[in-house]
Amino acid sequence: MQVKTKAIVLSSLKFQEKSLIVKCYTLSDGLKSYFVRDAFSGRKGNHKIAYFQPLTLLEIEAVHKNKGTLEHIKELKISYPYTTIASDIAKSTIAIFLSEMLHHSIHEEEPNPDFYNFLETAFMWLDTHNQTANFHLILLMEATKFLGFYPENTNPDFAFFEMREGVFVPFETVTCLTNTQSFLLKKLLELRLDSTQVLFNAQERQVLLKIIIDYYALHLDGFRKPKSLEVLMEVFK
Secondary structure, eight states, X not given: OEEEEEEEEEEEEEETTTEEEEEEEETTTEEEEEEETTTTSHHHHHHHHHTTSTTOEEEEEEEOOOSSSOEEEXXXXXXEOOSSTTTOHHHHHHHHHHHHHHHHHOOOOSOOHHXXXXXXXXXXXXXXXXXXXXXXXHHHHXXXXXXXXXXXXXXXXXXXXXXXXXXXXXSOOTTBOOHHHHHHHHHHHTOOTTOOOOOOOHHHHHHHHHHHHHHHHHHSTTOOOOTTHHHHHHHTO
């Protein structure tokens, strides 16, 4: 079936000498993997590679056979050209980290337009704003709404967050965050991407990042810690 769709690049892997295997989150079909032939050959190859950087927003025309095999792209173009992400070290590091996180978190080969539109809007926001220190933390927590394990905070007076159940509870258990960690998480849950409050210092962001990764690992089968995590933590010291 021939499909025209928007897509977000989550990962690209070199295959043999000249080709790429590219994983995208598409508006039309959810997660899809594509075989890109001759991505490293000649000038056109260099042009092709630029399309498949982390979180690039594309418009593609592809053939989807939907047989669990690699699909093939017929035509593509960048739907929104980033102006700062590639040149800003903090933003490019965030992009690499988030692409890895989403690569290990999204497994559904079915459309979820709300999730796609949320991600697209968020990455455009990242490209056009400078207050980005909390961006990756907010986005990953907001993403759990679509992934199915957003923390429940129906009892704001409860002081401890229970990681396995994803709820705040009145008493500390083995799988709870500490009082201090739980308080930080509550503050994070109040923020949205366009929030301008600084709120957290560098050390608190490191604590929250570890909490989020542990939380994802508890709730997603086969989740792997991103290789780019150490680089991100170094940039945001």
